[in-house]
Amino acid sequence: MAVLDKVKLWGLKKSPWVYHVNTGACNNCDIEVLELLTPRFDVERLGVVLAASPRHADALMVTGVCTRQARSRLQEIYRQAAKPCLVVCLGACACTGGIFQDAWHFAGPVDEVIREVDPDARIVYIPGCPPKPEAMIAGIAKALHDL
Amino acid sequence: MAETVDEVIRHLEEVVGSAALKWERPRPNRVYFTVARDNARETGRRLVEDLGARFATATGTDIGEELEVIYHFECDAVGLVVNMRVRTPKGDPVMPSLTPVVPPAEWIEREINDLLGVVFEGHPDPRRLILADDWPQGVYPLRRDQRNDA
Numbered sequence: 636m637a638v639l640d641k642v643k644l645w646g647l648k649k650s651p652w653v654y655h656v657n658t659g660a661c662n663n664c665d666i667e668v669l670e671l672l673t674p675r676f677d678v679e680r681l682g683v684v685l686a687a688s689p690r691h692a693d694a695l696m697v698t699g700v701c702t703r704q705a706r707s708r709l710q711e712i713y714r715q716a717a718k719p720c721l722v723v724c725l726g727a728c729a730c731t732g733g734i735f736q737d738a739w740h741f742a743g744p745v746d747e748v749i750r751e752v753d754p755d756a757r758i759v760y761i762p763g764c765p766p767k768p769e770a771m772i773a774g775i776a777k778a779l780h781d782l
Numbered sequence: 783m784a785e786t787v788d789e790v791i792r793h794l795e796e797v798v799g800s801a802a803l804k805w806e807r808p809r810p811n812r813v814y815f816t817v818a819r820d821n822a823r824e825t826g827r828r829l830v831e832d833l834g835a836r837f838a839t840a841t842g843t844d845i846g847e848e849l850e851v852i853y854h855f856e857c858d859a860v861g862l863v864v865n866m867r868v869r870t871p872k873g874d875p876v877m878p879s880l881t882p883v884v885p886p887a888e889w890i891e892r893e894i895n896d897l898l899g900v901v902f903e904g905h906p907d908p909r910r911l912i913l914a915d916d917w918p919q920g921v922y923p924l925r926r927d928q929r930n931d932a
Contacts, residue, residue, distance in 0.1 A: 739923035
């Protein structure tokens with residue numbers, strides 16, 4: 636790996652800025668993401684900040700089943716995000732499709748949709764319906780540790 | 783003294799009159815009646831304007847040979863839910879829109895049109911609401927004869 640890439644990954648570890656993408660969630664994962672920002676969990680103390688634009692983001696936090704309508708938007712958001720960029724599949728629907736696997740609006744699990752754009756994308760899975768806030772923090776901490 | 787549920791139901795029967803083809807009351811505070819599709823709009827208007835019911839939502843179902851739309855109205859003072867059934871054959875899935883007289887029905891009618899292909903005549907804005915932009919025309923995902931595992 637080139638030195639510059641190593642520096643970029645090192646930079647990613649310190650204070651990940653997260654852009655939240657809802658590709659068709661029922662909102663339950665989103666409510667749990669909100670918990671992360673409240674004083675009880677307060678992920679900002681760990682350096683995790685919500686970014687307002689994918690261009691400022693180190694990680695995309697994707698919640699919800701990827702619908703046919705959201706598919707191309709998700710790919711476009713991933714293209715806009717500065718690389719290297721983590722993709723966090725948050726919840727059962729984003730990880731696999733969950734109970735919507737055979738549904739008419741399902742357009743593939745988030746990892747496959749992202750890999751169409753970037754086969755080498757770094758993808759993190761945090762399953763659960765919804766995952767507990769502790770699980771989200773643990774998942775992101777593990778992912779950053781493994782960079 | 784405030785009205786009781788039974789009094790509201792008597793009032794409802796007067797308001798709907800002979801338009802109702804069949805009455806059901808499966809639970810004390812839930813009433814179903816069926817109307818012919820030609821009477822749907824006028825009956826919906828009377829429920830709101832004469833009975834004072836509030837439009838809650840509508841439900842569309844594929845019941846085999848026909849498509850059924852149930853409009854749910856609520857009488858909040860007594861906790862009564864009034865359900866108006868309207869059926870239309872699949873071969874000619876047309877029924878009058880309630881939106882011109884009951885504006886809150888606008889989006890749910892668009893959604894039922896997307897998912898079941900019920901055409902609401904007189905709807906002021908019958909554009910696609912929730913299907914993806916690239917969804918093919920004329921494919922209705924919640925019809926029972928539609929295979930969705932493709």
